[in-house]
Amino acid sequence: MAIERVRRSYGARAAEYTELLGSVNAMTAEDRQLITAWAATVRGRALDAGCGPGHWTAFLAEHGVAVDGVDLVPEFVAIATARFPHLRFRVGDLEALEVADDALGGILSWYSVIHTEPERVPGILGEFARCLRPGGTLLLGFATGPRSEPFDHAVVTAYFWPVDAMAHELVGAGFEIVESRTRTDPGSRPHAAILARRSEPTAS
Numbered sequence: 001m002a003i004e005r006v007r008r009s010y011g012a013r014a015a016e017y018t019e020l021l022g023s024v025n026a027m028t029a030e031d032r033q034l035i036t037a038w039a040a041t042v043r044g045r046a047l048d049a050g051c052g053p054g055h056w057t058a059f060l061a062e063h064g065v066a067v068d069g070v071d072l073v074p075e076f077v078a079i080a081t082a083r084f085p086h087l088r089f090r091v092g093d094l095e096a097l098e099v100a101d102d103a104l105g106g107i108l109s110w111y112s113v114i115h116t117e118p119e120r121v122p123g124i125l126g127e128f129a130r131c132l133r134p135g136g137t138l139l140l141g142f143a144t145g146p147r148s149e150p151f152d153h154a155v156v157t158a159y160f161w162p163v164d165a166m167a168h169e170l171v172g173a174g175f176e177i178v179e180s181r182t183r184t185d186p187g188s189r190p191h192a193a194i195l196a197r198r199s200e201p202t203a204s
């Protein structure tokens with residue numbers, strides 16, 4: 001099963017991933033600025049969904065967000081817990097987050113849906129919407145391209161998403177799009193970030 005492949009592939013390379021990419025200083029200044037600005041808007045508890053070795057979780061906590069980290073890969077959860085023992089990390093699946101309805105003010109999903117087969121992504125977006133309170137926000141980072149198609153990621157197969165297609169799925173899952181941005185850094189795949197707000201229930 002694809003999710004088992006993701007778990008095994010990252011599990012085998014969790015220490016290497018942490019060494020290479022497990023620091024916000026290895027990320028771009030634009031991403032740090034975007035996530036800092038988003039952090040300032042989050043009200044209530046947040047979740048770093050697909051937190052890897054926990055660097056963005058710790059960054060959010062440093063910026064005043066009450067945040068936990070969740071990841072599919074036990075090796076990442078162990079590494080994150082050892083690196084940031086003051087924070088809570090747990091093993092979990094984006095498809096079933098084990099969070100109460102409307103419990104969260106914010107979710108960061110930074111490159112964590114890229115390994116999910118495209119047909120399963122709407123289910124994850126729906127799970128994010130379920131966990132967020134109305135007005136709560138999702139910041140989603142992903143690799144973008146003109147078509148929804150697989151690419152050879154260094155760890156395990158990942159998928160490009162056109163921004164419009166991802167925005168369409170977000171709206172279908174119960175979000176309003178606040179902002180989207182794209183950029184291509186030299187030597188990197190095209191990047192997209194979408195900030196989305198969980199819609200308020202409509203009066204019936």
Ligand SMILES: C[S@@+](CC[C@H](N)C(=O)[O-])C[C@H]1O[C@@H](n2cnc3c(N)ncnc32)[C@H](O)[C@@H]1O
Pocket residue numbers: 003006010021049050051052053056070071072073076092093094095109110111112113115116
């Ligand atoms: C490219 S890494 C990004 C990690 C981190 N967010 C970052 O920005 O460095 C993808 C992460 O998503 C996690 N992931 C992928 N599918 C997942 C799922 N279904 N449930 C929970 N975590 C998942 C992987 O284990 C991995 O840690």
